[in-house]
Amino acid sequence: MLLEIEGLCAGYGSGGDILRGVDLSLAEGDFVCLIGPNGAGKSTLLRAISGILRPRRGTIRFDGTDVAGLRPDLLFRRGIAHVPQGRSTFPQMTVHENLLMGAYSIRDRGLARERLEVAAAFFPIVVEQANRRAGLLSGGEQKQVEMARAIVTSPRLMLLDEPTLGLEPRASRTVMAKMRELNEHGVTILLVEQNARTGLGTARTGCVMELGTIKLRGEGQRLLDDPQVKRLYLGESAAV
Amino acid sequence: MKLRTVFPIVMLGLFLVLPIVVREGFYLDLLLFTFMYAAMSVGWDIMGGLAGYVSLGHVGFFGLGSYVAGLLVVHFGIPVFLSAPFVGILAGIVGAGLGWISLRARGTSFVIVTLTFTYVIQLVALNLRDITGGSSGLYLPLLTLPADVVILPFYYGMLVLLVVAILVSLAIRRSKFGLGLVAIREEEGKADGSGVNTSLYKILAFAISVSFAGVAGALHAQYLNYVDPDLAFELIITLNLIIMCLVGSRGTLWGPVLGAFLVQPLSQYLIYLTPSGIAGQVHLVALGVVLVLVVMFMPDGIITTWTSRRGGRGRARPVDAPERLPEAAT
Numbered sequence: 001m002l003l004e005i006e007g008l009c010a011g012y013g014s015g016g017d018i019l020r021g022v023d024l025s026l027a028e029g030d031f032v033c034l035i036g037p038n039g040a041g042k043s044t045l046l047r048a049i050s051g052i053l054r055p056r057r058g059t060i061r062f063d064g065t066d067v068a069g070l071r072p073d074l075l076f077r078r079g080i081a082h083v084p085q086g087r088s089t090f091p092q093m094t095v096h097e098n099l100l101m102g103a104y105s106i107r108d109r110g111l112a113r114e115r116l117e118v119a120a121a122f123f124p125i126v127v128e129q130a131n132r133r134a135g136l137l138s139g140g141e142q143k144q145v146e147m148a149r150a151i152v153t154s155p156r157l158m159l160l161d162e163p164t165l166g167l168e169p170r171a172s173r174t175v176m177a178k179m180r181e182l183n184e185h186g187v188t189i190l191l192v193e194q195n196a197r198t199g200l201g202t203a204r205t206g207c208v209m210e211l212g213t214i215k216l217r218g219e220g221q222r223l224l225d226d227p228q229v230k231r232l233y234l235g236e237s238a239a240v
Numbered sequence: 241m242k243l244r245t246v247f248p249i250v251m252l253g254l255f256l257v258l259p260i261v262v263r264e265g266f267y268l269d270l271l272l273f274t275f276m277y278a279a280m281s282v283g284w285d286i287m288g289g290l291a292g293y294v295s296l297g298h299v300g301f302f303g304l305g306s307y308v309a310g311l312l313v314v315h316f317g318i319p320v321f322l323s324a325p326f327v328g329i330l331a332g333i334v335g336a337g338l339g340w341i342s343l344r345a346r347g348t349s350f351v352i353v354t355l356t357f358t359y360v361i362q363l364v365a366l367n368l369r370d371i372t373g374g375s376s377g378l379y380l381p382l383l384t385l386p387a388d389v390v391i392l393p394f395y396y397g398m399l400v401l402l403v404v405a406i407l408v409s410l411a412i413r414r415s416k417f418g419l420g421l422v423a424i425r426e427e428e429g430k431a432d433g434s435g436v437n438t439s440l441y442k443i444l445a446f447a448i449s450v451s452f453a454g455v456a457g458a459l460h461a462q463y464l465n466y467v468d469p470d471l472a473f474e475l476i477i478t479l480n481l482i483i484m485c486l487v488g489s490r491g492t493l494w495g496p497v498l499g500a501f502l503v504q505p506l507s508q509y510l511i512y513l514t515p516s517g518i519a520g521q522v523h524l525v526a527l528g529v530v531l532v533l534v535v536m537f538m539p540d541g542i543i544t545t546w547t548s549r550r551g552g553r554g555r556a557r558p559v560d561a562p563e564r565l566p567e568a569a570t
Contacts (some may be wrong), residue, residue: 073435090426101423104416105435 001061002028002188003049003157008058008068009212010048017056018044020212026157026190031183033191033199033220035233036209042192043085045209046159049190050082051075063156077105081155085162089142089149091135098134098145099126102152115152122182123148140171147178157188164195176202196233200224208233244494248406255399259392268391272463274504275398276456280477281484281496282405283452286412288482289491291445292425296478297338297354300361301331301450303472305457307365310378310467320380320462321393324455331454332447339443346428362473377468380461394463401459402497405452409493412448421445425491476524480504483531489541498542503530 008022018041026032034042047053049060051072060068067075072082089098099116106112120127125141126148134145143163150158160179164172172195180202183189193199199220200206206223208216216223223229255275259268280298288294305327312318312327342353365372372378383390412418420441423431432438461467480503481496488499510523538545 072433076433076435088430090423090430092426093422097419097422100416100419101431101434104420104423 001025002030002063003190004059004061005049006059006061008045008048008055008060010044010053010055010058012044012053018212019048019055019058021058022209022212022214024207024214026188028156028188029183029186031180031189031191031202031204033193033203033206034209035193035196035199035206036215037233040209041212042209043161046082046161046190046192049075049157050080050159052082073105076153079154079156080159081150081153081157082159083143083146083150083161083163085165087139087142087146089134089137089145091133093134094131095126095134095137095145096130099149099152102149105153112152115154118154119148119152122151122178122185138171140167140174143167143171143175144178147175147182151182151187155187157190158182160189160191162192162194164193164198172198196229197224248494252399252403259395263388265391268395270505270508272391272395272398273508274500275395275402276460277480277484277504278497278500279398279402279405280453280456281481281488281500282402282409282493283449284481285449285485285490285492285496286409286421287442287446287449289485289495290412290418290425291421291442292491293343293350293442293446294482295354295446295449296351296475297357298450298453298481299473299475299477300354300358301335301453302457302460302477303358303365303467303469304334304361305331305454306461306467306472307372307378307457308454309458310380310461311371313380313462314378320458321397324397324458327458328451328455331457332451335450336443336447339446343442343446344439358473358475358478362469365472366469373468375469377466377471380465380467382465383462394459397459398456401452401455406493406497408448412445413493417441417444422491480527483527483534486539486541487530487534489543489545492541492543495541495543503527506530 003024003026005022005024008019009017010019011017020041022041022045024032024045034045036042044053048055051067051070051074055068058068059066062075062078062080067078076082090101093101099119102119103112103116106115123144125144129137129141134142137145147160147163163175163179167175176198179189179191183204189203191199191203200223201220203220206216206218206220207214208223208229216226216229218226255271258271262268280302284295284298308330309320309323309327312323313320338353338357342350366375368374383393385393412421420431420436420438423434423436424438424441428438457472461472464471484499484503485496486499487503488497489495507523507527510526511519514522534541540548
């Protein structure tokens with residue numbers, strides 16, 4: 001297993017637990033989509049995995065070693081890339097410079113060049129728009145730049161927090177397609193998606209989160225057909 | 241070659257041979273001060289433009305340079321032209337120390353600390369009477385050169401300082417270090433997350449930034465043959481640097497140079513035009529007006545406004561990064 005989470009509890013400040021004993025495991029090459037209502041703890045789970053939020057209890061094993069509580073930069077170096085919700089490009093920098101920021105921690109120039117070329121192959125937009133200011137791109141284009149920046153580090157696990165939020169349908173389809181492409185090339189992906197139908201339709205596996213725990217896990221398409229999921233998250237009556 | 245490569249080289253050649261043609265002290269003096277301000281502005285912009293941390297303390301390092309160079313020549317007989325580079329390094333070390341105190345935190349505390357530094361060091365210069373001569377100042381021995389050529393070492397000295405400042409600034413802008421500084425300006429948290437050692441970078445940028453002020457102060461002290469606490473720590477010097485960078489465009493290589501070449505001659509011309517009794521005040525008022533106009537109508541400065549009108553890139557390239565993708569992480 002690439003990622004094994006057991007009994008994970010976490011919360012913010014002196015508040016109560018948001019995550020209340022999450023158990024989740026991802027094998028190498030998995031593509032898992034987390035769905036669930038607002039406040040279920042989806043984003044919090046991603047933050048705990050990438051080290052932004054320190055877990056209170058429980059274990060997070062990445063590639064066999066316990067990494068719970070490690071600093072984000074160390075986890076980043078181990079191969080966990082987090083693409084947070086919203087815009088996270090450097091808006092005043094050019095697209096090319098944004099990509100260079102992704103390669104910042106790579107010391108070997110040859111390797112950095114290689115990785116940048118790989119990122120450019122996945123996301124041709126970073127070459128086409130190389131000299132434009134990132135802030136001038138559309139939301140979907142910026143998301144692609146963020147994803148390109150994340151894969152420059154050649155991550156083993158990519159965490160994506162609602163990458164299609166606020167994107168027009170075509171852009172959101174492109175982003176989803178890019179994720180599937182990355183997954184086909186061996187990147188393990190954990191995706192949080194508000195739009196359950198697209199998310200479950202794209203990912204191999206789906207997980208339903210509720211009140212800080214994983215309630216259901218199953219094959220993406222099968223979850224879509226599950227009457228309970230339909231009633232709760234897809235806004236359809238169970239009778240359909 | 242492109243215009244932006246050729247033009248500076250032509251100008252440099254021109255300035256190198258100019259003293260042969262122009263012997264009038266007034267013009268050489270004007271250019272000398274313009275070089276000095278341009279060099280310090282380029283230095284200021286490394287911190288204030290690239291990394292986005294506004295320093296109000298550059299004159300403190302200018303004064304520090306003046307005093308250290310002055311004391312070295314008065315007490316140990318070391319000529320200023322010999323000690324100037326080391327004075328610059330010393331200013332950089334002191335700058336790193338001040339940065340270590342003030343730059344580990346983010347945001348505005350830095351501005352206040354740099355401003356305070358100027359006053360602290362001025363008080364030191366004022367009160368260490370036995371060493372610095374207190375408020376009556378320090379007289380430096382005159383250079384033993386004929387009167388009509390005595391200005392030349394300073395003219396060329398400041399020109400060399402300016403060229404070095406531009407080359408350092410250019411090198412930083414083309415490096416990974418420069419990219420990291422821009423990332424700090426854009427959003428420090430994200431820069432941190434991308435693997436930029438933000439504290440170290442800010443301290444380093446500040447040290448480099450103030451070292452030019454230190455050298456300029458050293459040469460300036462010998463040029464006037466005199467240092468006193470009022471002259472060496474005049475806040476207007478820092479303000480001049482900021483106005484020059486704003487006029488020319490912050491965060492660009494040539495902005496500070498352009499700003500200095502516009503503002504300095506303009507204010508000298510105003511001093512020359514107006515009756516001597518009010519000259520000092522009038523040019524300060526004019527400087528204030530220029531600042532207000534720039535902030536109101538051209539907040540991005542000349543170069544950025546110009547390039548964005550032409551290129552439609554919104555803003556000038558914040559950094560002269562390598563053009564091609566593969567050159568990437570250099």
